[in-house]
Amino acid sequence: MIKVLIYDDVQELRETLELLVSTTEGFEVVGTFDNCETAPTDIAVLQPDIVLMDIDMPGLTGIEGVKNIRVKNQDVKILMLTVFDDNKNVFEAIKAGANGYLLKKTNPTRLIEYLHEVYEGGAPMNASIATQVLKMFASIPSPAGSNFNLSEREKEVLQLLVDGNSYKMVAAEMDISIDTVRSHIRNIYDKLHVNSKSEAVAKALKHKIV
Amino acid sequence: MIKVLIYDDVQELRETLELLVSTTEGFEVVGTFDNCETAPTDIAVLQPDIVLMDIDMPGLTGIEGVKNIRVKNQDVKILMLTVFDDNKNVFEAIKAGANGYLLKKTNPTRLIEYLHEVYEGGAPMNASIATQVLKMFASIPSPAGSNFNLSEREKEVLQLLVDGNSYKMVAAEMDISIDTVRSHIRNIYDKLHVNSKSEAVAKALKHKIV
DNA sequence: TCTCCTACCGCATACTTATGCTATTGTACA
DNA sequence: TGTACAATAGCATAAGTATGCGGTAGGAGA
Numbered sequence: 387m388i389k390v391l392i393y394d395d396v397q398e399l400r401e402t403l404e405l406l407v408s409t410t411e412g413f414e415v416v417g418t419f420d421n422c423e424t425a426p427t428d429i430a431v432l433q434p435d436i437v438l439m440d441i442d443m444p445g446l447t448g449i450e451g452v453k454n455i456r457v458k459n460q461d462v463k464i465l466m467l468t469v470f471d472d473n474k475n476v477f478e479a480i481k482a483g484a485n486g487y488l489l490k491k492t493n494p495t496r497l498i499e500y501l502h503e504v505y506e507g508g509a510p511m512n513a514s515i516a517t518q519v520l521k522m523f524a525s526i527p528s529p530a531g532s533n534f535n536l537s538e539r540e541k542e543v544l545q546l547l548v549d550g551n552s553y554k555m556v557a558a559e560m561d562i563s564i565d566t567v568r569s570h571i572r573n574i575y576d577k578l579h580v581n582s583k584s585e586a587v588a589k590a591l592k593h594k595i596v
Numbered sequence: 597m598i599k600v601l602i603y604d605d606v607q608e609l610r611e612t613l614e615l616l617v618s619t620t621e622g623f624e625v626v627g628t629f630d631n632c633e634t635a636p637t638d639i640a641v642l643q644p645d646i647v648l649m650d651i652d653m654p655g656l657t658g659i660e661g662v663k664n665i666r667v668k669n670q671d672v673k674i675l676m677l678t679v680f681d682d683n684k685n686v687f688e689a690i691k692a693g694a695n696g697y698l699l700k701k702t703n704p705t706r707l708i709e710y711l712h713e714v715y716e717g718g719a720p721m722n723a724s725i726a727t728q729v730l731k732m733f734a735s736i737p738s739p740a741g742s743n744f745n746l747s748e749r750e751k752e753v754l755q756l757l758v759d760g761n762s763y764k765m766v767a768a769e770m771d772i773s774i775d776t777v778r779s780h781i782r783n784i785y786d787k788l789h790v791n792s793k794s795e796a797v798a799k800a801l802k803h804k805i806v
Numbered sequence: 807t808c809t810c811c812t813a814c815c816g817c818a819t820a821c822t823t824a825t826g827c828t829a830t831t832g833t834a835c836a
Numbered sequence: 837t838g839t840a841c842a843a844t845a846g847c848a849t850a851a852g853t854a855t856g857c858g859g860t861a862g863g864a865g866a
């Protein structure tokens with residue numbers, strides 16, 4: 387018997403989910419709640435195998451709920467449920483420790499399959515969400531960033547700027563005159579095609595130059 | 597008819613795959629190759645919808661193959677096939693532009709499902725691989741909602757600073773006075789515990805505030 | 807040898823930024 | 837019905853920055 391715990395603020399959906407899961411062979415609903423304020427203790431008491439967690443709840447959001455659960459319990463499988471496959475939430479939920487991410491419009495048969503999948507250690511996601519995850523993944527800048535032909539010395543200066551140093555502080559740090567710092571920075575600006583310190587810093591970070 | 601192109605250096609597997617796909621309703625194998633040296637031109641000529649790409653090939657690896665394909669073609673769906681669900685390869689393949697990542701031990705029925713899924717824009721992955729992807733994802737240096745209690749307006753200003761705007765440009769962009777911009781920036785500095793524009797930009801980018 | 811590049815240094819000037827203080831509005835919450 | 841805070845705006849001044857010009861010295865390579 388796979389024990390399932392349900393969090394959803396919408397009564398109708400909560401009941402639909404409960405009905406679906408409890409009438410499926412091999413599954414048992416051990417509780418349903420309209421908020422996840424007490425999730426960590428609920429789980430300690432009810433000992434579910436899988437938690438279905440709505441992401442859009444008033445008060446404590448599902449993501450907060452997952453974080454709170456994971457402080458106490460790393461084992462229970464958590465499946466996020468959401469109406470929107472919006473970028474930020476997916477990322478946040480995964481980082482919080484969710485095991486899968488499903489759209490509410492997922493059809494019942496598929497949902498049950500996904501429950502089996504997560505129970506067996508998988509990470510079920512709807513196709514659209516999986517695609518998003520891959521895209522986010524692919525957008526992670528690779529370690530080999532273009533370095534714009536900056537000389538070693540220039541990179542040093544740039545690093546110090548990124549760390550929040552003023553010209554004066556850079557000069558002190560590198561033990562060169564402030565005018566030399568100016569020279570270096572001028573050259574850096576030329577190479578990066580920028581004309582302010584903050585633009586240079588932004589470009590350095592975005593392109594992982596430093 | 598969904599057109600499939602197969603790359604695998606092992607003749608037996610190539611033939612098994614070809615048999616499986618070509619005997620399935622709605623699918624057609626337009627070619628099989630034992631290496632992906634000529635992949636970009638193969639694809640230009642054969643116009644497949646889906647490419648099945650073995651990852652472990654002598655000479656040009658499947659990952660190199662994907663990179664080469666993506667230079668010319670962003671539309672064809674590429675499914676990676678591998679015996680090992682090893683961390684580095686998954687990451688590299690995704691970064692190269694693969695649409696999905698399957699283990700060779702995937703059973704035939706499931707494989708066909710996955711082919712449909714990728715054709716429809718999904719990102720099929722075996723459960724074990726999806727789990728890995730989530731884990732990698734979760735280990736990405738944390739953006740984790742640290743927004744330093746910036747108000748919406750302050751975030752707007754900060755974004756403009758990150759984009760390289762001066763006070764004057766921010767004022768023009770937001771249609772407020774430069775003194776108001778100063779006010780906002782003062783408050784941003786207080787909240788971020790910095791005291792220069794470039795520090796603020798660096799912090800914004802490092803903490804993914806904007 | 808001569809040229810190119812890098813690192814170094816200097817001065818001057820206009821512009822931008824940081825930070826002090828103050829003040830009015832509107833909205834939200836207790 | 838106050839209290840709190842966000843957003844707006846202003847003024848003044850010191851500090852920092854951007855960019856114009858100029859220069860020297862040393863090493864790599866044509």
